[in-house]
Amino acid sequence: MVKKVELTPRKKTILKAIVNTHISNGEPVGSKSLTTNQQIALSSATIRNEMAELEEMGYLEQPHTSAGRIPSEMGYRFYVDNLLQQYKLTAGEIVKLNSMLKAKAAELDRLLDNASRVMTALTGYTSLSVKPQNISPSVIKFSVIRVDGITLLLVMILEAGTVKTSYMSTPSEVDDEAALKLQNVLNHHIAGQPMEQVTLPVMMAAEREMGEHAFLIQSAIKCIYDTISEPEHADLRLEGIDRLLQYREYSDVMRLRGLLGALEKKDEIVSMISGADTDKVNVLIGSENAVDPMKDSTLVFKTITQDGHIVGAIGVIGPCRMDYSKVITTVDYLSRSINGLIGGALPPPGENENDPNNGGSS
Amino acid sequence: MVKKVELTPRKKTILKAIVNTHISNGEPVGSKSLTTNQQIALSSATIRNEMAELEEMGYLEQPHTSAGRIPSEMGYRFYVDNLLQQYKLTAGEIVKLNSMLKAKAAELDRLLDNASRVMTALTGYTSLSVKPQNISPSVIKFSVIRVDGITLLLVMILEAGTVKTSYMSTPSEVDDEAALKLQNVLNHHIAGQPMEQVTLPVMMAAEREMGEHAFLIQSAIKCIYDTISEPEHADLRLEGIDRLLQYREYSDVMRLRGLLGALEKKDEIVSMISGADTDKVNVLIGSENAVDPMKDSTLVFKTITQDGHIVGAIGVIGPCRMDYSKVITTVDYLSRSINGLIGGALPPPGENENDPNNGGSS
DNA sequence: TTTAGCACTCGTTGTGCCGAAGTGCTAATC
DNA sequence: GATTAGCACTTCGGCACAACGAGTGCTAAA
Numbered sequence: 145m146v147k148k149v150e151l152t153p154r155k156k157t158i159l160k161a162i163v164n165t166h167i168s169n170g171e172p173v174g175s176k177s178l179t180t181n182q183q184i185a186l187s188s189a190t191i192r193n194e195m196a197e198l199e200e201m202g203y204l205e206q207p208h209t210s211a212g213r214i215p216s217e218m219g220y221r222f223y224v225d226n227l228l229q230q231y232k233l234t235a236g237e238i239v240k241l242n243s244m245l246k247a248k249a250a251e252l253d254r255l256l257d258n259a260s261r262v263m264t265a266l267t268g269y270t271s272l273s274v275k276p277q278n279i280s281p282s283v284i285k286f287s288v289i290r291v292d293g294i295t296l297l298l299v300m301i302l303e304a305g306t307v308k309t310s311y312m313s314t315p316s317e318v319d320d321e322a323a324l325k326l327q328n329v330l331n332h333h334i335a336g337q338p339m340e341q342v343t344l345p346v347m348m349a350a351e352r353e354m355g356e357h358a359f360l361i362q363s364a365i366k367c368i369y370d371t372i373s374e375p376e377h378a379d380l381r382l383e384g385i386d387r388l389l390q391y392r393e394y395s396d397v398m399r400l401r402g403l404l405g406a407l408e409k410k411d412e413i414v415s416m417i418s419g420a421d422t423d424k425v426n427v428l429i430g431s432e433n434a435v436d437p438m439k440d441s442t443l444v445f446k447t448i449t450q451d452g453h454i455v456g457a458i459g460v461i462g463p464c465r466m467d468y469s470k471v472i473t474t475v476d477y478l479s480r481s482i483n484g485l486i487g488g489a490l491p492p493p494g495e496n497e498n499d500p501n502n503g504g505s506s
Numbered sequence: 507m508v509k510k511v512e513l514t515p516r517k518k519t520i521l522k523a524i525v526n527t528h529i530s531n532g533e534p535v536g537s538k539s540l541t542t543n544q545q546i547a548l549s550s551a552t553i554r555n556e557m558a559e560l561e562e563m564g565y566l567e568q569p570h571t572s573a574g575r576i577p578s579e580m581g582y583r584f585y586v587d588n589l590l591q592q593y594k595l596t597a598g599e600i601v602k603l604n605s606m607l608k609a610k611a612a613e614l615d616r617l618l619d620n621a622s623r624v625m626t627a628l629t630g631y632t633s634l635s636v637k638p639q640n641i642s643p644s645v646i647k648f649s650v651i652r653v654d655g656i657t658l659l660l661v662m663i664l665e666a667g668t669v670k671t672s673y674m675s676t677p678s679e680v681d682d683e684a685a686l687k688l689q690n691v692l693n694h695h696i697a698g699q700p701m702e703q704v705t706l707p708v709m710m711a712a713e714r715e716m717g718e719h720a721f722l723i724q725s726a727i728k729c730i731y732d733t734i735s736e737p738e739h740a741d742l743r744l745e746g747i748d749r750l751l752q753y754r755e756y757s758d759v760m761r762l763r764g765l766l767g768a769l770e771k772k773d774e775i776v777s778m779i780s781g782a783d784t785d786k787v788n789v790l791i792g793s794e795n796a797v798d799p800m801k802d803s804t805l806v807f808k809t810i811t812q813d814g815h816i817v818g819a820i821g822v823i824g825p826c827r828m829d830y831s832k833v834i835t836t837v838d839y840l841s842r843s844i845n846g847l848i849g850g851a852l853p854p855p856g857e858n859e860n861d862p863n864n865g866g867s868s
Numbered sequence: 869t870t871t872a873g874c875a876c877t878c879g880t881t882g883t884g885c886c887g888a889a890g891t892g893c894t895a896a897t898c
Numbered sequence: 899g900a901t902t903a904g905c906a907c908t909t910c911g912g913c914a915c916a917a918c919g920a921g922t923g924c925t926a927a928a
Contacts, residue, residue, distance in 0.1 A: 172890090174889070174890050174891085175890075175891080176889085176890075186901080186902090187901070187902050187903080188890095188902090188903095189892095189901075189902055189903070189904090190900085190901055190902070192890090192891065192892075193892095193901090195891095196891090196892080206891085207910095208908085208909055208910070209890080209891065209892095209907085209908050209909055209910095210888090210889060210890050210891060210907085210908050210909045210910070211889080211890070211891090211909080211910080212889085212890065212891090285651070285653065287649060287651045287659075287661065289647070289649045289661065289663070291647070291663065297649075297661070297663065297669060299649065299651060299659070299661050299669075299671065301651070301653060301659065305673070307659060307671040307673075309661065309669040309671065311667070381743075383770070384770060385747060385766050385770070386763050386764075386766035386767040386770055389759055389762060389763040389766065390763070395759050397751055397757050400751060401748050401751040401752070402748075404747050404748035404751065405748040407748075408745070408746060408747070408748055534921090536920070536921050536922085537921075537922080538920085538921075548870080548871090549870070549871050549872080550871090550921090551870075551871055551872070551873090551923095552869085552870060552871070554921085554922065554923075555870090555923095557922095558922090558923080568921095568922085569879095570877085570878060570879065571876090571877050571878055571879095571921080571922065571923095572876085572877050572878045572879070572919090572920060572921050572922060573878080573879075573920080573921070573922090574920085574921065574922090
């Protein structure tokens, strides 16, 4: 049923027009409504024939006999891959984007949240931001701060610059000197290696070096372990959920519920995103999404990387009939900006340089 | 129309029965269906009369002439204040609650998240957790860690034990000694006082003490200021939004959208919660909620306090016909547990001691 | 004071009908 | 051969209408 033939330019024009109008009004588009289109100087009958062929080829679908056509997933895919017109951010939009990012926000957390908010505001879709868990990262540097007699604060600087802190209770009183000692020993023996390699011999060496305060090592290592290897329950945040409801695709309660339920399973989403391409905007249309209740939706996202590691992602979720052009551009712009701000390799995008680089994925 | 008269015991029983059955099935309850109730050995006609009077008094409403009655907001209020039967957490539920809390989680953030999750799981309603912003807290103790030549990490221990960190770029190379110096000076001059009191003279004194590294003070103070006085954009999190959709109250898309939209305005919700009573479970029924789109919903929450300050809150949001008994008990149990864990004055609740202490609020 | 009975109300459900939109196909036209 | 006009056909959505049922209020009897 689906023949893989190159589309004629005319078919492309028609397909593009169909997708565009369907995206904007959500209704099946009929042959007649296309005759008003400037690009297409054809009668409705001709268009009907072309549409029939496009359907034959798999790019269009008909909800029922006497309705217009809507793009199939394959149609959207083709549109995204080949027909997308470049969206140009307006000056106002760029100002909005930048002002959001300029807000004192050196920390990734806050950057992601801000980005999420502005994405929702600009695109009108629900947006998401992800901070994936670090898989047992190693600590670059320790610092031990004595809070009071029996409480220490461990500060851990992790690989990507992330900072974690954790309070640690000590079995007995410790003084500043002991804290400093602990700090030195931790930096000496533990820092720089993944936690799996902190084996018994390593710990014993550390204890030896601690001298009379050896008892601190046990608690400290447990504390470190708990802090950095905690699952961090895959932080996924949604912003603007109410936006979903403006599309009739989600007025079916069961479908909406399914989607929301799926989005609650944050780990799944996060692992999906973590496995994606890091160098482009990923567009997962309909059943390209692994999770079943998302098969009616489209997820557009791009990862944030630092030193080659994925440290997060931002994206947008909405119906398949999505303003791809605008969404992709926005996601791309923001992710580049963030990458730039956190000191990644990519420069922050200039105001005129928007190259979404949207490649297919399925 | 609403006469303030004491209800007869029989009226109470009937009202209670009505609320209970309406809560469980969501439909208007008719006089006949109540005759099967053991507590009420009356004919439907008698019950009808009582119901008519209860409606007269304002406790019940009739969606339309030939439907049963549903509780009015006032009915719910009375139910919550006077008729609520003690819900007894089952052993299994307590296990669930505790296991969630035992998970290594000394940090409030994680505690709140966990609590939220388990609340949703146990009650079946959407739950929320709030971490309000600290209004310009003062730093108890500073620690300065030299990351590399031109980067320092400031660690700030705030009043309630919260730890904040922030990277700070230095204008020129600094060594360990300078970092240590900065730490001492910050602890000496800045620690312990609210940021408003860090005035020019204070800063100058600090700079004087810094000697050749005086230039660090400016950046440091700006950095501190940015970090601790940042609005922290009122952190409100929802868990289990999909749960909302199982109630027919929210199958009306516009209403649902309104509610979700309102919940997106996190600041409003947070400020509402921050202004609430700290020593009991707050129950805001329908129009007792300040925000308009929440007027069809009920919000049950309790604040988490530490040293008398509100440091967070957990709660549940759902339709007015909510399983108040279970929800209130769960929220109370969890909030007490958390208060206990973060070292508040209240002891964590024992397994048999559930005293929700639900007072009216409007 | 309670209850049985009955007329009444009103929402819900199911049915049939009609119009609108849009198609596919055929035959005429360029 | 490609395009177009015309027409019969299909399907959905909305509307009116009737039948039904649940539940009430009221009256009169127990």
